[in-house]
Amino acid sequence: MTDDQTHGLAGATADAGPPADGRARDHAAAVERALAALDLDTKVRLLSGQDMWTLPAVPEIGLRSLVMSDGPVGVRGREWSAADPSVALPGPTALAATWDPALARRAGHLLAQEARRKGVHVLLAPTVNLHRSPLGGRHFECYSEDPLLTGVIGAGYVRGVQEGGVAATVKHFVGNDAETDRFTVDNRIAPRPLRELYLAPFEHLVENARPWAVMTAYNQVNGTTMTEHRALVQGVLRGEWGFDGCNVSDWTAARDTVRALRGGLDVAMPGPRTVYGAPLAEVVRTGEVAESEVDDAVRRVLLLAARTGCLDGVPPAVGPSAAPGGIDGREVARDLARRGCVLLRNEPVAGARRALPLDGAGLRRVAVIGAAAQDARVLGGGSATVFPEAVVSPLEGLRAALPEGVEVTYAAGAEARTRVPHARDGFTLSARYLDADGQLLAEAAQSDGEVQVLGRFPKGVTRHTLHAVELTGSYLPQCGGSHTFAVSGTGRLRLTVGGAVLFDDRCAPASDDPFEAFMRPAERRVTAELPAGAPVEVTLRFVPGGADPGESLDGLRFALGHHPPRPDAEARIAAAVRAAEEADVTIVVVATTEEVESEGFDRADLRLPGRQDELVTRVAAANPHTVVVVNAGSPVELPWREQVPAVLLSWFPGQEAGAALADVLLGAHEPGGRLPTTWPARLADAPVTAVTPDGGQLHYSEGVFIGYRAWQRSDAAPAYPFGHGLGYTDWEYESLDTTPDSVRVRVRNAGDRPGREVVQIYLAPTADAAPDAPERPERWLAGFAVVEAGPGESAEAEIPLPDRAFAVWDSESEGPAASGDGARPSEAADGWRRVKGVYLVEAARSVADRWLTAEVTVG
Incomplete structure (x- = not known):
């Protein structure tokens, strides 16, 4: 068993952070030489983005421009469009569902x-905020409700990225657990939950993966905005934990020059206009801050440059020959997707064998149903969006994998989208960028009807010369009738189809959140009667105004949507039912979309959009062998789950979605995933749902009781508990041996095919625990291991039990974490207290499915 497969609270300690002592000394010396050659104006310029994604170069000291890029499922680079495609991996919840940091490390290598291919030095990922509430809009972009699982998976990811010579940026430090009013919300978090839950993944990553960068969040914590939070950044992150990397603001989060610098913020992004640069030089010259304080921040930027190979005269932390290369992105994406699939339910069909895996050789006709089966939903919305070169849909994947002679029929049934999809099939489009005189500045081909720029306009275009963009071309209708067109964007929009103006109006921002207003502008729909087979000219003219990604930034976004004539909703569901009746097996793919799960807003409910629940119910009644694939990044209600024999959760599965799904459904690979978060039956049952501030504040009044810790105190039972997941074989737990330091578990594959098991270790205090112990959960995850074995074979896992697993944060020795101002690193107090007593050590398949128990006494 490797360090990447077996984990206690401390996790593996492989070093992918700062280099060995000799290299560290070389870096430190190079940084001091470079710093000594800089004047004040150059120093402050290095702390401020020169544009959306980069820091300035200083050729005189051999410093090249540092390039940053969003992740976490791919590397977008400086462009944010399909013109620069990226490998799209499964979403973070899917990665966490593998419970395997070795896979996370492999993802990091890819x-x-x-990043190296795209000239990127700093990847803005991973996101290690917690699943406090299932309504959190970026739930899909975070890993888990549990800080240990989050920390271990995140550490694997960081190690992998940095072993490739690229900086990982752990975000969002700290408390960015919801999106509502995220720029201003003051999250009121007591010292104990702050330490035991929300800071814990960051602490784990700093100690075990040593990231080269951290991003501070928009929100406040206990009255202080995180870009100015001296207590948590200087006191805890740097002082207690010894973080020596660079602190980057979330984009536009820095608000005050002096408070940000004193709070420990090194880089204010994006540029060129930030609170640093010229404003920082001014406060140094007036004496408000000392130049030595600026020097500390510049040292950290230069160290980041040295580590990533952007500073001459010193080798990078990872040399070109040491960085993993030659990795097949499609294969990694496919492997992660199938290993992250969670089989929630798998019952026998009509008294015969279990519904999954399917026997391809025994099938004659398979019905594939659901709009998402054809229009694959592979990632969530917001800054995590990348554009893969190609996506394998579930329908394509199944058609390719099923044996020749098996007929595959398809019916959309019900829509997952609430908005009209971008114009694509039958359209030939280009975007023409025009100045105020109508002169052409640039032209670019479009793969679909969305025109998006964020960070850099096409060559020849600037924000000052651009007046309008025309998305123009032709459309060849395949069927006649009433075609629906949709336009969206903030500014003036005029749509002309076949010479007729169908829409001409100015559209206002749809949200007070500038990011949401930019990314999700309001949609307007119109219709046009078009005959089949007759091409028409289409032009959507856009004059931007009223919303942009930030002051002085290059950015615009607008879109043309289209769907052809089609039967009404009832007729589409009826057609799906008929297809199910005529099939040996029916596979229904239900989904959320970026309209439901995205950065910029929280969810209003946990229902599947549209009439998808009705679709499943009616199809299941028509065919007893119905398998439902849930294509969502975070929990949704499944009111029909006991009406179907099999439910498979594929999350947001990345670009190889359909290929991985076919591997799992047909049994070429078993579903390897376990739930990283509890799955409620109903939103009303969820213990923590508050994501909307009251009077600007959001009180984390539940304390340490979130996720399964809170469900243990609830009268309601979840649909599926934390850690749950089935495979295609059976396991027996044979023995459990424990000491206060480690657990050894032996399991046996009792089935007839190879399998993968996630052995989970929980601690539960007994009545013999210390009488002065604070209130604690009934049990909590203390470690886990991934094992594999063939039929009849046994496997053994040894899992450490570190001291922290038995400790609580003592609020009476809280140190600097409770307040935001004035704390010095020297004031940090170690408030961790080991709670003595007798504990149950439980070996389990989920938090609710515990197989073996032993006792351990902690003195």
């Missing part, structure tokens, strides 16, 4: 390779 992303580092992608």
